Amino acid sequence: MVTAARRAYHHGNLRAAALDRAAQLAADGGTGNLSLRALARDLAVSPAALYRHFADKDALLAALAERALAALHAALHGALAAAPVADAPARLVALGRGYLAFARAHPDAFRIVFELRHGAPAQRSDGHRGEQPAGGPFALLRDVVGALAPPRAPAARIERAALSAWAFVHGLAALERQRAWRGDLATVADDLLRDYARALAASYPR
Amino acid sequence: MVTAARRAYHHGNLRAAALDRAAQLAADGGTGNLSLRALARDLAVSPAALYRHFADKDALLAALAERALAALHAALHGALAAAPVADAPARLVALGRGYLAFARAHPDAFRIVFELRHGAPAQRSDGHRGEQPAGGPFALLRDVVGALAPPRAPAARIERAALSAWAFVHGLAALERQRAWRGDLATVADDLLRDYARALAASYPR
DNA sequence: ACCTGAACACCGTTCAAGT
DNA sequence: ACCTGAACACCGTTCAAGT
Numbered sequence: 498m499v500t501a502a503r504r505a506y507h508h509g510n511l512r513a514a515a516l517d518r519a520a521q522l523a524a525d526g527g528t529g530n531l532s533l534r535a536l537a538r539d540l541a542v543s544p545a546a547l548y549r550h551f552a553d554k555d556a557l558l559a560a561l562a563e564r565a566l567a568a569l570h571a572a573l574h575g576a577l578a579a580a581p582v583a584d585a586p587a588r589l590v591a592l593g594r595g596y597l598a599f600a601r602a603h604p605d606a607f608r609i610v611f612e613l614r615h616g617a618p619a620q621r622s623d624g625h626r627g628e629q630p631a632g633g634p635f636a637l638l639r640d641v642v643g644a645l646a647p648p649r650a651p652a653a654r655i656e657r658a659a660l661s662a663w664a665f666v667h668g669l670a671a672l673e674r675q676r677a678w679r680g681d682l683a684t685v686a687d688d689l690l691r692d693y694a695r696a697l698a699a700s701y702p703r
Numbered sequence: 704m705v706t707a708a709r710r711a712y713h714h715g716n717l718r719a720a721a722l723d724r725a726a727q728l729a730a731d732g733g734t735g736n737l738s739l740r741a742l743a744r745d746l747a748v749s750p751a752a753l754y755r756h757f758a759d760k761d762a763l764l765a766a767l768a769e770r771a772l773a774a775l776h777a778a779l780h781g782a783l784a785a786a787p788v789a790d791a792p793a794r795l796v797a798l799g800r801g802y803l804a805f806a807r808a809h810p811d812a813f814r815i816v817f818e819l820r821h822g823a824p825a826q827r828s829d830g831h832r833g834e835q836p837a838g839g840p841f842a843l844l845r846d847v848v849g850a851l852a853p854p855r856a857p858a859a860r861i862e863r864a865a866l867s868a869w870a871f872v873h874g875l876a877a878l879e880r881q882r883a884w885r886g887d888l889a890t891v892a893d894d895l896l897r898d899y900a901r902a903l904a905a906s907y908p909r
Numbered sequence: 910a911c912c913t914g915a916a917c918a919c920c921g922t923t924c925a926a927g928t
Numbered sequence: 929a930c931c932t933g934a935a936c937a938c939c940g941t942t943c944a945a946g947t
Binding site: 759 | 919920921922923924928
Binding site: 611612657660661663664665666667668669671672675677678682685688689692693696700 | 817818863866867869870871872873874875877878881883884888891894895898899902906
């Protein structure tokens with residue numbers, strides 16, 4: 498059994514197994530308590546073996562973040578699929594609900610997507626990264642916000658409105674995770690999402 | 704010189720010196736790279752000496768967070784003092800700008816206030832904590848949002864509007880810190896703050 | 910190509926012992 | 929009361945060596 502599993506790693510799935518297990522460990526004990534040595538121990542593998550698949554611990558965390566971002570995208574896509582196609586405000590609310598629900602259900606995944614390289618000051622001078630976190634999920638948001646706007650609204654205005662909506666719902670998720678609010682932020686957040694969508698829809702002259 | 708400094712610690716200021724130096728180290732290398740041993744080395748003190756003043760590393764970080772929260776409060780208070788007393792929307796914008804400016808100038812302090820116990824799932828069942836982060840700064844925000852509302856507006860509505868505004872500006876700060884936006888979020892954020900204040904003021908029937 | 914064993918330079922934390 | 933020295937059980941990472 499052990500030897501079979503061991504042999505399997507030689508077939509190229511240590512990387513995948515490590516990511517799966519690391520995601521579980523992060524979900525249980527938090528990303529901060531995740532150690533490569535504990536992970537290796539868990540996989541019945543030598544610590545050094547992981548370095549054949551990840552350059553260092555940060556690379557492992559980055560791969561984990563990539564997975565988490567894909568999961569967030571999928572969750573938002575699902576939330577959108579369950580919303581009425583014609584009702585743009587309802588779709589925006591559904592997107593916000595999906596975002597908050599994901600942050601609640603997978604706080605570790607949410608964290609690793611948005612708080613990676615959390616303690617490093619190193620801002621690479623070769624340009625901004627961060628296209629990944631903005632990529633998939635933000636495109637969904639822009640589409641929904643665009644559908645809310647009049648047919649020939651300027652793209653720049655839609656971009657700005659989408660950023661604003663993202664900041665709003667992201668802030669709600671962050672404050673809720675932080676428990677920086679006495680009482681039940683979750684139910685209030687739902688009301689605020691609806692208010693926000695309504696106000697945005699009303700902001701366009703008709 | 705060294706002996707004089709050493710003797711000074713016996714006079715009860717190791718705790719303060721440790722916090723000062725820890726704040727510096729966190730500002731330079733990020734909170735994640737802060738180690739008690741390096742801190743002790745830096746203070747020419749044995750690692751164990753710090754445990755006379757802090758229960759463990761988390762306690763040191765919590766004390767650091769307390770300082771950072773006070774600094775944020777002071778910064779917001781200052782931003783408000785420089786804004787016209789009568790112009791409530793301008794005061795809201797000033798508060799938002801102060802928040803964003805603080806997050807930009809002291810990313811480590813901002814982080815430690817809002818992302819402490821970042822990797823832990825442990826939600827204490829004895830009730831919610833998080834009164835501290837909401838305490839000082841949020842009271843300022845509630846006052847400003849209250850001044851924006853009609854004289855006899857219901858308190859619950861003001862609370863909700865203040866939470867909404869907090870979430871919005873906090874989200875902007877988080878996304879900006881994350882560089883999760885191609886291009887210059889800082890200047891766009893300023894526009895969005897003004898839009899937000901205007902929309903909030905307009906949301907009250909007159 | 911993929912993994913092991915052993916080593917290096919670190920950690921956080923504890924505890925007896927010093928002054 | 930406050931600090932030191934030494935120890936324990938961990939880390940991340942590297943590197944020769946195995947298959």
